[in-house]
Every structure is written in structure tokens, then in C-alpha cells.
Amino acid sequence: MAIPVRDYSLKSQNSRVNNLAGNSDSIKYQATGEISTSGTSTRRDMDSLIEQAYKQIFFHAMTCDKDKHLESQLRSGYITMRxxxxxLLLSERFQQGYYQCSSNYRMVDQVVGRVLGRSVSGESERLAWSIIIAEKGFAYFIDQILESDExxxxxGYDGTPAQRGRLIPGRSTGDMPIYQSFPRYGQDWKNSLIEREVVNKTFTTGGERSEIKSLVNKPPEWLIKSWLVLFAVGGFEIARVILTIGISMVKN
Known part of the structure; x- marks a missing residue:
């Protein structure tokens, strides 16, 4: 039996939510809703929509992170933007870069912000979705979000997710985009890296320099000495062979 989403109360965000981009393209989107593709879209338009989707989900998408198979299916009309x-959300890149290093609560913030384009409506919504992740899994949670009425x-099927701002007079600049507001992982993941000695305690979000440790422990002292002895013997033997060849060439 499918688990229903726990009821949660919505909170008003009108008074404190500012427009994302001020008097730029965001206003046109909010006023007209022109975010979906059409049959006359050019290749450049499709490229722009795909890049927008990558940016919304990954923020910085490297070439190796892009899924050419998905892109090809989208361009050919076999799949929708949704x-x-x-x-992208179920890809290995998102699983390793976001899901595996975040708690369920943090994943709710990440997905709701990146996919629905808004912040969560308080702890009640965060708790409701985190229970869904715990009981039914991350893929089920993604399906529920993408198939939601909101x-x-x-x-729709062909619109690219974007942050939904509101027009507020007297503000020329907007807020930081959601995909920049939520780093890939939080302080709890950083603490776990420190505990496992992957990074030193100097690893901070401030200006201090990060000191990354080796994932492999230092080899035993006897092994290091043995390697140095073999290296010295090998170097001596190579020098002897070269010298022998040189003397033979001079004699001939």
C-alpha cells in the first residue's frame, strides 16, 4: 500500500520573498510563464533549456557529468523535460554528489528548492517528505515531487524548473538562487570526513586552507626502507650496465 504524504501546513512567504533577478528575465517569466518549449523551438533554444536544467539541478555541471543519452532522447522527443x-536527479552524479553525503532532511531542502523552485514550508513539510524517503526510497520521493500538482x-511536462520569485516593488536586486544557497553537503558530512581522517580539522567553509589527507594510511617503516634499498640497488645496477656498454663502445 502506498504511503501518503503526511499533512503539513503551508506558510505565507509573500512578505519576505524577493524577486530572484530584479528587473531582468525573471520578471518576464513570472509575468508570462514562458518557460515551455514548442514545436518551433530551434536547436539553440533546446541547448539553452538543457543547460538551464543542468544548472538548476547541479549548479556546476562538468562535461563528464552530462548525460548525452538523456539529451539525445529529449532532443528527439522520446522523453519530456520532466x-x-x-x-538527472536519479543519475550517479546526483546520487554520489548529493544524496550519499546528505541527510534525508537536507535532501528535502535540496530537491524541493531545485525542482519546485521554492523553500520548504517549515519543519512540517521537511518531516513529511523525509519520512517518504525513509520508508519508500529516494526514487519514490522524486516521482512524488515531479508528479505533484504543484x-x-x-x-508541466516541458517546462524547465526555475526558482519562483515574486515581484516586490522597491528592490532592484534579488536573492541568491536556491542552487547556490544549498551547498552539496552540510556540516554533518564535513564532521564525518574529519572523524574518518579524510580531511584535517582545518577544513572549514571560511578562508582557512584545507589540508586534504591521503585516503591510504602511511605504509610501515620497514616497507619504506625496503623500497629505498631496492631503489638504490636498481639505480646502481642501471648505472653499471650503462657504464659497461659505454666502455665496450669505446674499445671497439
Whole structure:
């Protein structure tokens, strides 16, 4: 039996939510809702939409992170933008870079912010979705978000997820985008890296220099000495062979 999402109360964000981009393209999007593709979209338009999707989900997407198979299916019309976004969220890149180094609570913040384009409505919504992740898994949670009425009303099958701001007079600049507001992992993951001695305690989010430790422990002292002896013997033997060849060439 499917587990229903726990009821949570919505909170008003009108008074404190500022427009993302001030008087730029964000306003046109909010006023017209022109975010979906059409049959006359050019290749450049599709490239722009795909890059926007990568940026919204990954923020910085390297060439090796991009899924050419998904892109090809989207360009050919075999899948919708919603399917493309689902593929990115369930990709190995997102699993390793976000899901495996975040708690369920943090994943709710990440996914709701990146996919629905807004912050969570308090602890009640965060708790409701985190229970879904714990009971049914991350893939089920993604399906619930992408198939929700909120997503379909705002983005539909072909719209690219984007932060949903509001027009507030008297503000020329907007807030930081959600994909920049949430780093890949939080302080709890950093603490676990320190405990496992992957990084030193100097690893901070401030200006201090990070000192990355080797994942492999230092080899035993006897092994280091043995390697040095073999290196010295090998070097001596190579020098002897070269010298012997040189003397033979001179005699001939």
C-alpha cells in the first residue's frame, strides 16, 4: 500500500520573498510563464533549456557529468523535460554528489528548492517528505515531487524548473538562487570526513586552507626502507650496465 504524504501546513512567504533577478528575465517569466518549449523551438533554444536544467539541478555541471543519452532522447522527443529532470536527479552524479553525503532532511531542502523552485514550508513539510524517503526510497520521493500538482501547474511536462520569485516593488536586486544557497553537503558530512581522517580539522567553509589527507594510511617503516634499498640497488645496477656498454663502445 502506498504511503501518503503526511499533512503539513503551508506558510505565507509573500512578505519576505524577493524577486530572484530584479528587473531582468525573471520578471518576464513570472509575468508570462514562458518557460515551455514548442514545436518551433530551434536547436539553440533546446541547448539553452538543457543547460538551464543542468544548472538548476547541479549548479556546476562538468562535461563528464552530462548525460548525452538523456539529451539525445529529449532532443528527439522520446522523453519530456520532466523525464529529463528525473533522469538527472536519479543519475550517479546526483546520487554520489548529493544524496550519499546528505541527510534525508537536507535532501528535502535540496530537491524541493531545485525542482519546485521554492523553500520548504517549515519543519512540517521537511518531516513529511523525509519520512517518504525513509520508508519508500529516494526514487519514490522524486516521482512524488515531479508528479505533484504543484510541479505540473508551474512547469508541466516541458517546462524547465526555475526558482519562483515574486515581484516586490522597491528592490532592484534579488536573492541568491536556491542552487547556490544549498551547498552539496552540510556540516554533518564535513564532521564525518574529519572523524574518518579524510580531511584535517582545518577544513572549514571560511578562508582557512584545507589540508586534504591521503585516503591510504602511511605504509610501515620497514616497507619504506625496503623500497629505498631496492631503489638504490636498481639505480646502481642501471648505472653499471650503462657504464659497461659505454666502455665496450669505446674499445671497439
Amino acid at each position: 523525464d529529463f529532470v528525473r533522469g 510541479y505540473m501547474i508551474n512547469f
